[in-house]
Amino acid sequence: MSAIADVARLAGVAKATASRALSGRGYVSEQTRIKVIAAAREIGYVASPNAASLVTGRTKSIGVIIPFISRWYFSEVLESMEQALLDEGYDMTLYNLPTPSPERERVFDYFLARKRFDGVISVGVALSDDEVTLLHRLGRPLVGIGGPIRGVDTIAIDDVAAARLATEHLLSLGHTDIVHIGGSKEDEMDFQVHSNRLTGFYSAMRDAGLSSSSSSSGSFYACEFTMPGGYGVGLAVFGDPRTRPTAVFAASDEIAIGLIVAARELGIQVPADLSVIGIDGHPYAAMFRLTTLEQHPRTQGRLAVQALLAELENPTPRGDEDHLTRLPTNLVIRSSTSGPRLTHGVDRG
Amino acid sequence: MSAIADVARLAGVAKATASRALSGRGYVSEQTRIKVIAAAREIGYVASPNAASLVTGRTKSIGVIIPFISRWYFSEVLESMEQALLDEGYDMTLYNLPTPSPERERVFDYFLARKRFDGVISVGVALSDDEVTLLHRLGRPLVGIGGPIRGVDTIAIDDVAAARLATEHLLSLGHTDIVHIGGSKEDEMDFQVHSNRLTGFYSAMRDAGLSSSSSSSGSFYACEFTMPGGYGVGLAVFGDPRTRPTAVFAASDEIAIGLIVAARELGIQVPADLSVIGIDGHPYAAMFRLTTLEQHPRTQGRLAVQALLAELENPTPRGDEDHLTRLPTNLVIRSSTSGPRLTHGVDRG
DNA sequence: GGTTTTGATGGAACCGGTTCCAGCGGACCC
DNA sequence: GGGTCCGCTGGAACCGGTTCCATCAAAACC
Structure with missing residues (x-):
C-alpha cells in the first residue's frame, strides 16, 4: 500500500x-x-522485499528440500530450522521431494531456477553433481543435513559409528545372536544412512569374532522405516522360535517400537527373551522403555541454518572437499536391553 | 543471469x-x-517472479500458518498442500506458530506484512478479527482448515458430530460406563476442537439417558494430544479397577493407542475388559487394531488449496458470513471395540 | 585564506519484468 | 475508394526499492 x-x-x-x-x-x-x-x-x-531483492539480489528467504515431512526426524529438523530462520528474519520455502520422483526435475528446473531464495538446505536428499553445480552457478550456497554431498558443507551423525556403538552395547551385554533390522538400500532415502548403519553393524560383529555369514548370527532384515514396518518384520521374524535372536539392533526407534509391540503380542519378554536397541531418541521411546542412541535433529537443524547464514555473510571460496560436521550421539539405557537369558543357549556359561 | x-x-x-x-x-x-x-x-x-510480482502484485507463493509440524494431522495436511501447490506452480512459505507465542505478533507485523504471498492458509490456528482484517486489507485471501474463522472460508470435519458418532458406536455396543479422554481447553490448539469433541460426547451421553454428572458415567480426563499423553492418563485412570470404565472414547488415535498400550501393560484385555475408539485414521491404528473414525487430512489440504486458488482466480466479494465446508468422516471398526463383558456390572442383563 | 576532506543530501539510473498507448498495415465494410 | 476494425508490434512508463554520482556546506588541513 x-x-x-x-x-x-x-x-x-x-x-x-x-x-x-x-x-x-x-x-x-x-x-x-x-x-x-x-x-x-x-x-x-x-x-517490499521483492523490490529490494530485485536490485540487491538477496531475498531473505531460504529454500528447504526434504523427502518427508511426517517422519519424526524430518519434522524435528524442519521445526528447528523454521525457528532459527524466523529468528534471523528469513522466510522458509518448503520443497517436499519424495526422493525418487518426477517432481524432482521440475523443482530444480522450474522452482529453484526462479532464484527466490538466498540459499538451500537439503535434508536427507543427496543432490547430484549437476544439481549442486546448478546451485553454485546461481551463486546460491548449499548446506546438507544427513550425509555427504560432494563439495558441500554437511551436518550429520556418524552413522557407521552410531551403528557400531549400538551393536557393541548388545555385544557387551553378552549377546551373540544379534539381528539388525533397518531400511533397505532400495528404500526412499538417499545418503546411505541405511547402508552405513548396516556397515557399522557388520563391522562390530566381525570385530567381535561373529561372522555375519553364519546362518543365525548377525543377519539382517529390511523393512519400511516406520513403526508398522518394524511390527510387520517383528511378527514374521520372532514368530519362529528357531530363528529368533536374543537381541535386535533396529535402525530407528520407530522400527524398534514396532518390534517391541510385536514381541509383546507374541508373548516374548523384553528384555528377558529379547533385547531391543534403536537409534533416534524418539519421544515415544521412554514409554516403551526403549534403550536408544539419541541423535539430536533440532541441533542439526540449528547448525545447518547457522552454517548457511554464515556462508551468506561472507562467502568463502571453496575447494572441492566436502566439509563434514559430525554430531555426537549419546546412549540412553532403559530396560529394553539386558543380558541374554542364560538358559537360552550354551554359547556361554 | x-x-x-x-x-x-x-x-x-x-x-x-x-x-x-x-x-x-x-x-x-x-x-x-x-x-x-x-x-x-x-x-x-x-x-524472475520477483520482478514480475513487483508490477502484477502476484507472487505465486502461498503462506501457511501451522502450529505443529510433527503431529500426524498437521504433517499430513502440510504434505498434501505442498503437493497441490507445487502442481499449480506455487511456492509454499511456512510459518510454524505454536499458538500462544510471542512469535505470533512478529510474524503478523513483520513477515506477513511483507506481502510475499498471494494468500494464506491457516491450519488449526484461529485468527483474531484483527489478523483477518489485516490480511483482507492487504488484499490477501485466507482459507482456514480445522475450524471456523469469522468471515473466512474454512474446511473441517464436524467435530461435534464426529464425537457423537464415536460415542454412539460405544453406546450401541451396550456400554454405559464411558469415559472421554482428550485435550484440555487450555491446550495449545485454538479452534475449539477439544471442546467440540467434548460437547459431542456429552450430548450423545445425555441423549442416551446417561447424565454426565453422575460420578462414574460420562466423565472426562484431559491429557496431551499425543501417544505418551494417552499412555500417562491410561496408567492413572485404568490402574484403579473401581474407577475403570468399560469403554473409552479418545479424542485422537494417538491418545487411543497410548491408552491401549497402557491397558496391555496393566493386563487389561482390549476389547473384552475395555473398548477403545479414537478419531483420525492414523497409520498406526491398524497395527493396534484400533476402531476409529477416519478423517482425511490430505483431502482437507487439497480442498483448501483449491478453494484459495479459486478465490485468487476470481475474487468474490464476501459478506461477513463464514463459509464452512464440512468433510465427512467414516467409521472403521477393528477389534478394539466390542460389547462390555457381561459379568462386569448388572447395568444390563 | 585557499584547498582538501568529510558528512549529508537529492537526482537519476537501474533491477527485470508487465502493461498502457500509439502506430501501422491489411482486411472488411458501405 | 475512403473509413473502420482488427491483429500485431515497439516505445515508454511503471512497480518499489537501492545505489551511483554530483552537489554543497561545514570542518579540517597546510
Missing part, C-alpha cells in the same frame, strides 16, 4: 535518503533518521 | 513482445511466439 516514496514525502526528504535512513546503510544525520523512521511508523510502512 | 531483454534481443523483437509471447497474454503472432520461445530456451531463460 504505502511505498517508500510516501515515507520520503511525509518526512520531507528524497527517496534515496529515506532508503538510507531505514536500511542503515550510508550517511544519514541523526535527526533526519529519526524523522524518517517516525514517518514510516506513522503510515505503517513495511518495505 | 539472463533477462528478458536478452531473449528479446536474440529473437529480434522488443521486450514487450517477448513478454507477451512468454506469458501468453495479449496479441502475438504464431511465428514470433515460436521465435521468442526458441530464443528463451536457447539461453536457458527463467523469468
